[in-house]
Structure formats: structure tokens, C-alpha cells
Amino acid sequence: DQQVKQNSPSLSVQEGRISILNCDYTNSMFDYFLWYKKYPAEGPTFLISISSIKDKNEDGRFTVFLNKSAKHLSLHIVPSQPGDSAVYFCAASARNTGNQFYFGTGTSLTVIP
Amino acid sequence: DAGVIQSPRHEVTEMGQEVTLRCKPISGHNSLFWYRQTMMRGLELLIYFNNNVPIDDSGMPEDRFSAKMPNASFSTLKIQPSEPRDSAVYFCASSLGQGSATNEKLFFGSGTQLSVL
Numbered sequence: 001d002q003q004v005k006q007n008s009p010s011l012s013v014q015e016g017r018i019s020i021l022n023c024d025y026t027n028s029m030f031d032y033f034l035w036y037k038k039y040p041a042e043g044p045t046f047l048i049s050i051s052s053i054k055d056k057n058e059d060g061r062f063t064v065f066l067n068k069s070a071k072h073l074s075l076h077i078v079p080s081q082p083g084d085s086a087v088y089f090c091a092a093s094a095r096n097t098g099n100q101f102y103f104g105t106g107t108s109l110t111v112i113p
Numbered sequence: 114d115a116g117v118i119q120s121p122r123h124e125v126t127e128m129g130q131e132v133t134l135r136c137k138p139i140s141g142h143n144s145l146f147w148y149r150q151t152m153m154r155g156l157e158l159l160i161y162f163n164n165n166v167p168i169d170d171s172g173m174p175e176d177r178f179s180a181k182m183p184n185a186s187f188s189t190l191k192i193q194p195s196e197p198r199d200s201a202v203y204f205c206a207s208s209l210g211q212g213s214a215t216n217e218k219l220f221f222g223s224g225t226q227l228s229v230l
Binding site: 046 | 117146148152153154155156157158161169204206217218219220221222223224
């Protein structure tokens, strides 16, 4: 059963605008969340993370928001650039499951120049 | 550091053949993970090791799949016999493996594209 869900398989955004990628999870024990970015023919690379003690974490153009009551997190990219075109995976982990990371199915972002 | 190294990058085989995928984790990392990427399930965890010991293999699809980690710098994922539905990209990843550390993150290899004909 998929514990981390990304319900939008794809997203297209104009260059310069905001990209918002969404992720939902079902396990209330998850307390650490990450976003990974994947280009074709490459492995996923770490982008940004957030602990459950926070509701926002920012790194340059990337901001992750966490809504624990809704079991929802989102990644905002502002402004979007053509180089941001990639597949984005959301991942979650719970301390009581050690180092296991559960991933979503990914959202393919296309930034149109 | 060279990062996580996987081989081969591409593997094409016929149904029924044995396939072995290889992984060298980042030096000093204590945890190693095998993932399979499919359209339907995204990145699906197959098995993970901590200090060379398998911790959770509940994601391994069936007995045709097996994984080993004989030492801290090498792991294999074997499929025997292979079937067309095993065709996917298989990723190896490693992490420091510091338990509940919230700065823990996975470092992925480039993956092995497996095609079973």
C-alpha cells in the first residue's frame, strides 16, 4: 500500500512562474520528509528536507511546507527555470522504522521557456 | 568521493536468465538500499541493509529476488530466473545510517536499466 502519494503525474509551468508540487502521506508516524529531483538517466538527488517540528523550510528558490494535521506537504519553486524540468519525488521517514524512506510515484515538472 | 556506483548501467537479457546487479556504496555509509522504479509504484523499496545486515526485505517481490552484502563496500541484487515484468530501473542508495538523525538522507547511484525480453 502506497504510504506516500503524489497524485499529479505531471505539471507544466511557464518560466518565471511558481511551481507547486504536492504530496500526501498516510502514516502519522512519519516525522521527516524529503524532496528529490531526478533527471533522465540519472539517479535521484536530494533537494530539500523538513522535520515535523517545522512547518516550513526554505533553500533559495525552493520552499517546502508541511501541514501535519492534513498529512500534506508541498514544494514551491519560485521562480521556475527551464533547468528545473525533472521528475520530483517526495519521501518520508519515521524514526521508529530506522532508516527506511518511503517514496511517492513522482511528478514530472516541465518548465516552458 | 565517487558517490554510489552501480553496474551495469544497462542490462538486456532473455526471460529465464539470471541477472546480477552490483552496487558500491559511499565509503563510510552504514546503510544500503535497493529500490526499483516503475511508473505505477514510483520508487519502491526492495530491501535495505544496516552494517551489512539485511533489516527489511519485505519489499522483495518474490523468491526469485535475492540480495547480499558481503562487506561494507559491495552489494548485489540477483534475479533468478528473470521475467519480462522485472524490466525496470533498479537503484542502489546509501546513507550514513545514523538511525533517527533528521539530517539523514539517501545518496543514489545512476541506476541499472534492466530489460528482460
